[in-house]
């Protein structure tokens with residue numbers, strides 16, 4: 001499907017009514033949703049340029065406290081919010097969060113239990129060869145409804161003077177556009193300078209960030225009619241009774257905003273600008289070295305992205321930063337560039353390269369992401385002949401990395417946590433090299449601080465100096481993470497948020513749909529959706545996310561047998577294979593990559609046209625990050641979440657996102673037959689491992705595992721969907737591990 005005009009055109013009512021003739025029945029609901037969408041678009045204006053300032057909770061002095069804090073802390077209930085409103089005034093309002101209500105529905109608990117073959121291996125020892133690790137994940141949706149009492153959200157609209165903000169900043173100057181952060185540091189001629197009273201005579205070029213103002217849809221339809229994938233993505237919203245609660249929340253938000261008196265007064269938006277990921281500031285307006293500037297220029301970057309503009313000056317000043325910005329918005333350069341500058345400014349070191357200190361340490365949750373970050377660093381270091389980056393990740397021989405580190409001097413190390421610990425424990429001199437760390441960076445910080453990685457991160461933090469600069473970046477930072485990030489960050493760190501809390505943490509140019517259909521239809525539906533997308537867009541580039549590594553393998557095999565151009569990537573593949581496939585997908589078009597969560601975070605595949613997620617994602621964050629593989633750098637994209645009816649509980653954890661329900665596509669009988677035939681050609685062993693992995697994955701989901709009998713029934717439904725008459729047998733050991741002994745319907749061996 002072509003991006004851009006097609007999507008816009010398809011949002012027009014005539015198309016909607018053609019596809020969904022019953023829409024007028026739901027006109028009133030439709031206008032409600034319309035209004036919410038409009039507000040969301042308008043909020044974007046402030047969201048992007050809004051600033052969230054948070055006084056930090058204070059440094060946790062003893063890093064061992066971390067564990068207690070994760071378990072014990074609860075969010076506070078109030079938020080102070082400064083909202084741009086009419087007459088250009090800012091109103092400050094206490095907002096009582098809905099703690100304990102809707103937002104807490106299904107994402108509060110830790111997922112435990114169950115060994116399964118998913119891709120969380122990087123955090124659980126799979127890097128080190130572990131199989132079927134016990135998975136423990138912390139879900140976090142509660143955080144979306146809980147606030148910190150000390151959080152002040154500043155969000156003033158463009159072209160309005162925000163009085164409280166002005167007062168707070170106590171500055172003169174002409175920069176009326178008041179919603180950038182209060183921070184100093186390097187940039188010369190942007191408005192921020194004026195705001196910070198640091199104007200050095202620049203012309204104070206005014207920031208222009210508009211909402212995109214394109215009101216796309218205004219109707220909701222209850223209809224099962226489906227005329228094709230294109231219509232599914234381009235057509236209108238569909239709402240049924242299940243969404244009643246969602247509507248209720250919309251009404252609340254609607255009233256909320258009306259109370260602020262800001263609906264009518266929000267500034268008109270300019271199409272195409274609200275989601276612009278680029279700012280108006282250029283890199284050469286910042287005090288960064290000419291060598292870095294040359295590297296940036298060669299990389300093709302001229303203007304800073306919004307998150308780069310917001311964070312660079314603060315980081316250059318040496319402050320600790322916790323930064324949240326949408327997927328694909330340039331966070332990597334935002335932390336790499338100032339880190340390189342820190343090295344440029346650091347005093348020269350005696351030339352004993354064997355023991356020369358590591359000055360910048362960057363941690364990433366997956367191998368692919370670590371490699372990508374190291375590659376981006378090398379790009380920026382092109383004109384820094386004496387600075388180099390290296391990467392250490394699982395899946396590579398430790399000895400090989402030791403030799404590489406010994407032979408080639410480097411100051412920047414990018415690592416996955418497990419492998420870094422390996423080197424700490426087994427590589428001579430490595431621990432002493434880490435004592436030189438001046439800048440510690442946690443990319444995908446919320447993932448690294450969650451339960452799966454926590455112990456490793458604690459160890460690593462205790463191996464680097466306390467006197468350092470720490471930068472935490474992610475597209476999702478739940479409130480639990482705010483609480484525990486103090487273990488890494490200094491008391492006076494700044495939280496820089498370029499995404500407004502709750503509303504649209506996803507890119508608005510990505511259209512999101514969910515389909516609820518019985519498991520037995522999923523493979524035929526997937527094939528139908530892919531075929532139609534491929535027919536629609538010759539430049540298609542699709543990511544299909546599956547729940548576990550072995551389910552990924554199974555789905556990839558199936559799609560290959562159906563003659564689609566398919567590759568697979570997951571933890572059960574050797575690293576060299578993963579690298580090759582990842583590179584191929586990065587460069588290709590006309591390809592479907594079936595993947596587990598190894599591709600969920602950070603990986604920057606350009607021009608992905610569609611992201612399909614089959615089955616319930618691990619949590620809200622994972623949904624957002626997976627979806628974020630499309631719609632990068634302001635481009636358009638599409639996302640489909642394919643759920644079984646009993647999985648729709650997950651939707652309550654993403655209810656703030658603009659995801660709409662699509663009718664179940666009609667699968668033609670030929671397609672169904674093709675899929676059945678392809679299924680019959682897949683080996684029993686692959687199906688058996690997929691079945692075991694599926695069972696393990698859902699057994700780790702607190703919402704599903706509650707009723708073990710039902711879980712087994714559902715697993716057997718999955719088994720039938722793979723074309724098996726009888727569910728495969730599972731080893732007694734695995735059944736015991738999952739706590740599923742003696743549950744009727746399971747076969748053991």
Ligand SMILES: Nc1ncnc2c1ncn2[C@@H]1O[C@H](COP(=O)(O)OP(=O)(O)OP(=O)(O)O)[C@@H](O)[C@H]1O
Pocket residue numbers: 300301302303304305308325326327328329330331332333474475601602603604628629632633
């Ligand atoms: N200033 C810039 N101008 C143009 N392109 C940029 C700029 N900075 C970064 N990019 C490009 O934007 C793309 C996305 O960047 P990056 O991968 O850092 O996003 P991200 O915010 O880290 O996303 P995610 O949350 O998914 O990890 C990359 O292709 C990168 O090369």
